[in-house]
Amino acid sequence: MNFSISLTVNGVRRDVELGDPRVTLLDLLRERLHLTGTKKGCDRGQCGACTVLVDGRRINSCMALAVSHDGADVLTIEGLARGDQLHPVQAAFIAHDGLQCGFCTPGQIMSAIGLIHEGQAGDDPERVREGMSGNLCRCGAYSGITDAVLDVQKSLIAADQRRSA
């Protein structure tokens, strides 16, 4: 059975024919659209390497059937930078050594962007760590990751204060 779906991926409309309903959103991104920045770690919703934003919310793309997400707006790591200009969260990960081998990093960065949008953690390190607990890092770069997220949060809070002043 064939299923035609249409997604907006990083701002571009993509029409895809699925020959099989078993295709996950993760496999669609990597194997069909060749967007391999999103990583397959555990493929069971436990490690967070496959995190993308769907309609603005972070989810595990390995646990989402592509066919069920017909019409969705998907943002992946490839959609963040503007040419050579990095997204502020990408720049903060580099500035704070928020990575070592880099495999979990696209998921960490997409999860961090989701966390910031959710607006629940603020600049509380404990809330940031708790909010990022769905992303595992085998290299143990957690302290740099937390510092990177806090740095971006503090810049956003400062910018808000300047705007409201």
Next chain:
Amino acid sequence: MKTFDYVRPATISDAIAAAAEPGAAYLAAGTNLLDLMKGGITRPDRLVDVTRLPGLDRIEQLPDGGVRIGALVRNADLAHDPDFARSYPAIAEALLSGASAQLRNAATVGGNLLQRTRCGYFYDAASACNKREPGAGCDARDGENRLHAVLGWSEACIATHPSDFCVPLVALDAVVEIEGRTGRREVAVEALHRLPGDTPERESVLEPGDLIVALRLPGEARTFSAHARYLKVRERTSYAFAVVSAAAALRIEQGTIRDARLALGGVAAKPWRARSAEEILAGSSPTQAAFRRAAEVALADARPSGDNRFKIELAQRILVRALTLAAAGTPQRIPALPASPFSSVSRSAS
């Protein structure tokens, strides 16, 4: 993963007709179902995608002061709804203590109620499991069973129900609205899940085609909002299922407990309401002695199903601690580590 037929009905009645066929399963977010399908543990012939059904994604206030939550409301959206979190703080805390932010963003209210056990033998296709294959036996009985049930278990099955959300729901008399082939009916969450007995493969009272369309909390549930907590002991700080958890909700007037609601998680095949302990507390002062007596009564029928005798003592201590926290008052904001016994420690240390 075995292949399957995929349908996405436009109406609830079409969904019920499609799901009533043998081999069919409902798909919402799929955060549990897809995992089971990838492992070959669940092998549906047809998935009935209910995510586009209209009208099931709303949170509505009811005239009696209660609330009606559509089955497709996402766990994160419910926990972060300001009115809901203020009125039912123990439920919001339980939701935020479960899974990860990514999973809470996807997982639905209806799906959470029907999630399957996390027993490792159920998940391992090479092991004997009466729940997965009736009559096959239970490898958990003589296996790694320190996290298994201490209440309501049978020789056929010692698995536990993993939901955090369901624990305060049964404490607060939540009800599910079910649409099925014979129309609409209501079932208390406490009566939704079944104990294993000789048929552990039958986990709920739902019949083929039955669809949970909404969850309702009665107006009375919000009268506990000043003294309501959920407490959960895990084997790591975050993103882990409960070893044992407890929901405690008190209505305290002039220093006396007028009404108490208690439930335990991680101890049985269903969220475990502790009514006998509630009766002990009603009319007494909120003292450690009363809390300890209630905890002893709550676990009076408990017995180990393996290397898990420690869970009986642990459950009593968690109940006392949850009651102590509830009596001290619901915090203004859900702690940084929701439901964690280490939350206050980490706050003062940071």
